[in-house]
Amino acid sequence: MLCSNLIQVLGKKEKIDSKNFIISSGSDELIELIMKAYANPSDKILSVSPTFGMISFLAQVNGIKNLAVSQKLVKKESFAKYVLNEDQFLEEALRSKIIFIARPNNPDGSVVSESFIERLVSLPVLVVIDEAYIEFSDSQSLAKWVPNYENLVVLRTFSKAYGLGGLRVGYGIMPDEIRKVIVSIKQPYNVNIAGQKAAFAALSSPLVDQRITEMKKIREWFINQLIIVQNQYKNFWIHQSEACYVLLTFESPEIPKTLYEYLYSKGILVRYYSSSDMINNLRISIGLQENMVKVIDEIKLFLKGGN
Ligand SMILES: Cc1ncc(COP(=O)(O)O)c(C=O)c1O
Known part of the structure; x- marks a missing residue:
């Protein structure tokens, strides 16, 4: 039910206490459970635009307002990039319940700076960093920050770099207090044995x-x-x-x-x-x-x- 074997291996790999981990049916499940646990219909969650479509979809089906701050498209020579007005975002963050940031972002593969995340987690708001594509990036995972903050959740998945999308195995690294809340509302048997075994094997595959x-x-x-x-x-x-x-x-x-x-x-x-x-x-x-x-x-x- 708690996928303890997988959690043990992940804890060792990330050098983080296994009590900070939760395994889920894809990381999508954790996005939704975090919204359900920490936002009421009158609350607002905050994200950027464009980003992973499931954020707005899951907010909508759960009756929660999602404010997606538009990023400006800047073109220079052969390249284009989305630029976030960080000060505007930080201001909105003060009026939000949860912030969702995909790092790297889907659809453009950009990575917001560590210094910006540092500013976000210093605010009284829950910050969720979705690291679905972090293995493909030269930037460091922020998982090791989790033990230092009460309001930081990092989401990971076996769907991308590990190629196991169809088996639906994701995980979250979060403070024990938040983990307990999520466990208390999570379906207990929706990460199946096939997915757990495949994830376990993939972790040791060169x-x-x-x-x-x-x-x-x-x-x-x-x-x-x-x-x-x-x-x-x-x-x-x-x-x-x-x-x-x-x-x-x-x-x-x-x-x-x-x-x-x-x-x-x-x-x-x-x-x-x-x-x-x-x-x-x-x-x-x-x-x-x-x-x-x-x-x-x-x-x-x-x-x-x-x-
Ligand atoms: C940014 C991002 N996060 C999470 C997911 C969902 O991954 P999972 O298969 O673990 O639910 C995706 C899938 O496309 C994604 O692009």
Whole structure:
């Protein structure tokens, strides 16, 4: 029920007391349980925009207001990045019950600075750092900060770097007081034995680190190729990513839509966004080197065709 074996191994790996861990049915489950436990319908939770869609979805289904502070899109040479007005966010944080920050962020793979998180956790608000993609990043996990704060929760998952998304195993690292509250409202049997065993095995597999190293190299290669294409066509910008995908922002919404359809017809599935704030973007996941060569070749063919 508490997945004690898995918790023991995770505790050793992270060098954090096992009483700070909770295993969940994916990290999504913990996002929802934290909202249920710590926010009432009259409360507001705070996030940024764009970010992981489940934050707004879970807030909505639980009748909680989600204020997503819009980040400004800044373009410079081949690159684009979302920039958060940190002071505005900190001000809103004072009027919020829970803050959710994905670090690295989905969809752009950006990582907010440690100094900004330090300012957030000094406020009287619960801060949840979602580290679903941290293994792909050169930034340090903030899990080791948990023992020093009463209001910091770090979420991790076996769905991304460990490739076990379909088995639904996530975990949270949090103060014991918060853990007890979450355990008291959590379904006890929804992390199944298959998922626990797979997670346990994955933690001791050298393949995981090997794949992460390969993925980072392929990501760098892919971004360099994109820069070459960008210099020729100049109708899109590349987001520097610390996750396992790269977000592209195009100059108009027609290009990502037709490029998405074109790539789909070639058997390449990328993430298309229909929401108005993301309509100019496409997110491309990093796959095997030979797959990414095909992706770049097809993007070039598409752009050469005059789109
Ligand atoms: C930022 C972020 N957090 C959490 C999750 C959910 O992961 P899990 O499969 O552990 O529920 C995702 C999945 O896409 C994600 O992008």
